Amino acid sequence: MKSNSLENLRSEIDSLDQKIQLLISERADLAAKVALVKQESKTQTAFYRPEREAEVLSKVIKRNKSLLKDKDIALIFREIMSACLALEQPLKIAFLGPEGTFTQEAALKHFGHGVSPLDCGTVDEIFHQVETDNAQYGVVPIENSSNGVIGTSLDMLYSHDLNICGEVEIAVAHHLMMQDQSQEIKVIYAHQQALDQCHRWLANHYPNTELRPVASNALGARMVKDEPNAAAIASKVALNIYGLQRVAKNIEDNAGNVTRFIVIGKDEVPMGMNDKTSLLVVTKHESGALFDLLEPFKDNNINMLQLARHPIPGIKWEYLFFIDIDGHQNNDNVKDAISKIKSKVSKLEILGSYPIAVL
Incomplete structure (x- = not known):
């Protein structure tokens, strides 16, 4: 009786697996049609849409009523989406190598295994590969919960004209x-x-x-x-x-050690459901400069997620501020705050607006 019961359950699983596979095939067919529409469009349309993928994964988590954890069901869909996107346009992703780094783990967590990874020896090389179109996107570490911001990546953001298009967090165990x-x-x-x-x-x-x-x-x-x-x-x-x-x-030394990675690319990301904006700001050398920088965020009810000071490369005793805020640069309150800050600082650069990490 027990054997028959187990056999029946396995038969039901086999039947469900067949249905799941057929539905995935249907999704792949639709992805291929989306690619065709984009190719035939007269306007240039990005194949990879970070805000769309974040929206889909958020909906997957919201719908989840199964025994599976939210993260696990989202990772399953992450891989389905990755394989389907590869039908539209295979993405080449630059990461800090060699194989087995946390940066590679972050790249695969964010993009899935349907991409072509490009092993780079340094963070500088990752930026170079994206700038020269040898890779569509790159993944670099930006801050650690124990050590704070990562200076090498900030230096590259300061000296290169690339956008932050996404973020991903990885729990770090050494x-x-x-x-x-x-x-x-x-x-x-x-x-x-x-x-x-x-x-x-x-x-x-x-x-x-x-x-x-x-x-x-x-x-x-x-x-x-x-x-x-x-x-x-x-x-x-x-x-x-x-x-x-x-x-x-x-x-x-610290349990729960987490590193945050950013995705760099050339495209600007449209508004999504839950966005973050990153800025680089150089203040003037005058009394109240930091207050002038922070006040517009308070006046516009904008939550500041990160404020870090970092030396400007090649200039002694000069510093920049790396800032993360809630919201997209096209939100009215964010636009108002940035407009007011620009008139009070020496330099303000919008590094990008992008979806807050879902996974």
């Missing part, structure tokens, strides 16, 4: 790994951010070990694969990719 954990560890490789995020743990467990910063954690993992007496701090994904042995897990 693992110490090496080719043979029975060996003595004489050197540890990691990105400087990872070394900072694991500072206390490293000081307690390896106070006399040499710490060597590298371009990415995954690069460090790849290096120690063939280097004795060397370890790397990297992700669980990198551990598996490079076939290393784990010495210790979750060695970050």
